[in-house]
Amino acid sequence: MKIPEKVLEIAEAIKTMKIRGAGKIARAAAEALKIAAEKYDGPKDPDEFRKYMNKVANLILSTRPTAVSLPNAVIYVMYHLGKATGDINDLKETVIKSAEKFINDSLQAVKKIGEIGARRIKDNSVVLTHCHSTAAASVIINAYRMGKIIKVYSTETRPFYQGRITARHLLEAGVPVVQIPDSAVRYIMHEVDQVIVGADTIASNGAVINKIGTSQVALAAHEARVRVFVAAETYKFSPATLIGELVPIEFRDPTEIVPREWINKHKNVEVLNPSFDVTPPEYIDAIITEQGVIPPQAAILVLLERFGWALEKIKQGGIGKILFEETLEEE
Amino acid sequence: MGKTNLMNELLKHGYSNRLTGTSLALKIIDDLQNVLQENNIDSFINKYLEIIHFLEKERPASMASWNILRMVGEYVLSNGISGLSEYLQYLKNKIDRDSWEAAKIAANRVVDGDVLMTISNSMAVRKMFKILVDEGVKFSVYVLESRPGMEGLDTASYLDSLGVKTYLIVDSAARFFMKKVKKVFVGAEAIAVNGAVVGKIGTSLLCLTANEARVRVFVVAPLYKFSFETIYGELIELPEGDWRLLMNEDVRKTLPENYSARAPLYDVTPPYLIDGIATEYGLFAPQAVPVILRQVYGGFPPKLRPVNEIVKELVELRGEYR
Numbered sequence: 001m002k003i004p005e006k007v008l009e010i011a012e013a014i015k016t017m018k019i020r021g022a023g024k025i026a027r028a029a030a031e032a033l034k035i036a037a038e039k040y041d042g043p044k045d046p047d048e049f050r051k052y053m054n055k056v057a058n059l060i061l062s063t064r065p066t067a068v069s070l071p072n073a074v075i076y077v078m079y080h081l082g083k084a085t086g087d088i089n090d091l092k093e094t095v096i097k098s099a100e101k102f103i104n105d106s107l108q109a110v111k112k113i114g115e116i117g118a119r120r121i122k123d124n125s126v127v128l129t130h131c132h133s134t135a136a137a138s139v140i141i142n143a144y145r146m147g148k149i150i151k152v153y154s155t156e157t158r159p160f161y162q163g164r165i166t167a168r169h170l171l172e173a174g175v176p177v178v179q180i181p182d183s184a185v186r187y188i189m190h191e192v193d194q195v196i197v198g199a200d201t202i203a204s205n206g207a208v209i210n211k212i213g214t215s216q217v218a219l220a221a222h223e224a225r226v227r228v229f230v231a232a233e234t235y236k237f238s239p240a241t242l243i244g245e246l247v248p249i250e251f252r253d254p255t256e257i258v259p260r261e262w263i264n265k266h267k268n269v270e271v272l273n274p275s276f277d278v279t280p281p282e283y284i285d286a287i288i289t290e291q292g293v294i295p296p297q298a299a300i301l302v303l304l305e306r307f308g309w310a311l312e313k314i315k316q317g318g319i320g321k322i323l324f325e326e327t328l329e330e331e
Numbered sequence: 332m333g334k335t336n337l338m339n340e341l342l343k344h345g346y347s348n349r350l351t352g353t354s355l356a357l358k359i360i361d362d363l364q365n366v367l368q369e370n371n372i373d374s375f376i377n378k379y380l381e382i383i384h385f386l387e388k389e390r391p392a393s394m395a396s397w398n399i400l401r402m403v404g405e406y407v408l409s410n411g412i413s414g415l416s417e418y419l420q421y422l423k424n425k426i427d428r429d430s431w432e433a434a435k436i437a438a439n440r441v442v443d444g445d446v447l448m449t450i451s452n453s454m455a456v457r458k459m460f461k462i463l464v465d466e467g468v469k470f471s472v473y474v475l476e477s478r479p480g481m482e483g484l485d486t487a488s489y490l491d492s493l494g495v496k497t498y499l500i501v502d503s504a505a506r507f508f509m510k511k512v513k514k515v516f517v518g519a520e521a522i523a524v525n526g527a528v529v530g531k532i533g534t535s536l537l538c539l540t541a542n543e544a545r546v547r548v549f550v551v552a553p554l555y556k557f558s559f560e561t562i563y564g565e566l567i568e569l570p571e572g573d574w575r576l577l578m579n580e581d582v583r584k585t586l587p588e589n590y591s592a593r594a595p596l597y598d599v600t601p602p603y604l605i606d607g608i609a610t611e612y613g614l615f616a617p618q619a620v621p622v623i624l625r626q627v628y629g630g631f632p633p634k635l636r637p638v639n640e641i642v643k644e645l646v647e648l649r650g651e652y653r
Contacts, residue, residue: 179593183477183532183533183536186535186536187532213503258341262341266491269499272498272504
């Protein structure tokens with residue numbers, strides 16, 4: 001049975017970054033698995049179907065080897081397929097249902113995080129946020145509607161000024177927001193009651209990989225005894241870190257910081273533009289997920305709950321090498 | 332792209348050619364020297380008051396300028412304008428000498444292979460870089476771009492012209508690179524009696540990340556940066572700007588109408604985040620500031636009058652001449 005055209009298209013779109021952003025990639029991956037199951041018209045042998053699905057899963061995994069949300073979506077669906085028994089229709093149903101559940105959960109996650117997170121915000125709070133995070137914004141907007149937030153400080157977030165997106169996002173929701181340069185974080189911290197940021201990836205020890213500057217925001221908050229919350233969907237937890245894999249930090253183009261002409265004029269100056277940094281768990285008071293609030297050190301709990309089955313596979317070969325053929329032999 | 336295009340591009344990010352604390356003090360001396368050409372004490376005092384007014388509004392924390400004005404004011408109260416031109420020249424030379432001396436002492440802390448980090452644009456720190464290059468010390472420097480104003484670009488340009496390996500990074504990346512850094516050197520706009528340092532905004536955050544990584548922090552600041560008023564409990568006023576310091580009009584137009592921003596220009600680094608202050612009198616712990624003042628001025632507190640008292644008397648003096 002050949003992989004359906006539509007599935008190949010989605011894989012290609014993820015690969016070429018036509019589909020971007022942790023949430024969208026994850027949902028597209030689940031969607032591809034769902035379509036693959038729906039379009040399967042090969043032999044009625046359950047083993048054949050499993051082999052076919054493994055092939056599709058491996059194809060999708062190969063599109064973006066370092067992304068976290070993508071393998072997590074695939075693992076989620078394939079985990080349920082691995083556990084399922086019954087005839088071909090039962091298995092198809094399992095893939096379709098779990099893919100749909102993943103997509104739906106992912107869409108609901110931001111809303112749930114907003115509800116749960118807002119409960120953690122104290123009355124009359126001044127909140128500081130860094131960069132732009134849909135999950136963090138969801139918490140802020142919810143808490144504001146509950147009458148808990150009086151003001152938000154949003155950092156500009158150089159080099160790309162995602163803070164301006166946050167400012168717009170919050171202003172549209174009626175939240176009073178004041179932008180500050182990233183350098184003013186410690187200066188402003190004594191006015192701040194709580195810090196809330198998003199996450200790109202969460203490692204198994206609870207370290208949070210997020211936009212460059214997050215770790216020094218958390219450090220300044222820690223110094224001032226201001227609480228730091230991270231709002232993150234559970235699919236941002238990285239199973240690969242459990243086997244010691246490092247989360248690669250992308251260095252982006254220096255022209256995001258200064259114009260090319262400036263760079264060319266200064267031969268002894270190298271402009272370095274790391275996109276992310278790592279905030280250690282000791283500076284984070286809690287991670288707010290759609291499943292509930294956890295201390296960062298309990299990140300492993302989320303990994304076990306969500307990816308328990310896959311962990312063995314990951315230990316054997318790392319996230320990029322999860323071979324779904326093996327699942328067949330095990331079952 | 333021509334030069335103006337590059338400038339336009341930088342202005343979108345709120346780049347500005349801001350004078351360092353020391354450059355401003357030197358410019359004030361030049362301005363006073365110029366008005367002295369008229370040989371009229373009345374116009375001299377007028378210029379003096381005009382500068383005081385400017386400082387109160389724009390650079391209230393710029394202690395080098397306040398201290399220069401204190402000395403010039405006292406001189407005029409005792410001697411009028413006779414010999415003032417020579418006195419102004421003396422002050423100018425003193426600033427130059429003291430900042431070189433402080434830079435020399437700071438430079439002694441740097442050894443071959445050191446990786447340094449700095450923020451903003453400080454004349455004393457520049458002089459330290461120059462001394463190190465002249466002495467043949469091999470070192471590299473991480474420079475924070477230093478928003479608002481982005482004077483870090485000027486520091487990076489200067490280091491480039493000295494042939495020093497330089498890394499330009501955003502302010503947010505200080506902690507990311509701190510593990511690679513051996514020592515942090517910063518300048519100061521003012522130093523308070525308890526050893527707290529008023530510096531470009533972001534200095535305190537940089538020092539905090541250094542402290543966390545056990546990287547030593549040195550402030551290069553000649554004693555003319557000292558705020559004598561703080562001995563009597565005065566707080567150093569820290570000015571703030573708005574979105575105009577972060578972008579130009581064109582960029583502002585792309586943002587919502589009710590967008591607002593606060594752009595503080597200075598912050599206070601507490602003494603416990605600083606390992607040493609390099610002055611022309613040597614390197615010492617920030618908490619030892621009163622000791623140095625006692626040594627230099629022969630007692631503590633130093634017998635210096637607040638600038639506002641001097642200003643009042645100058646206004647009266649001007650009246651007498653009218």
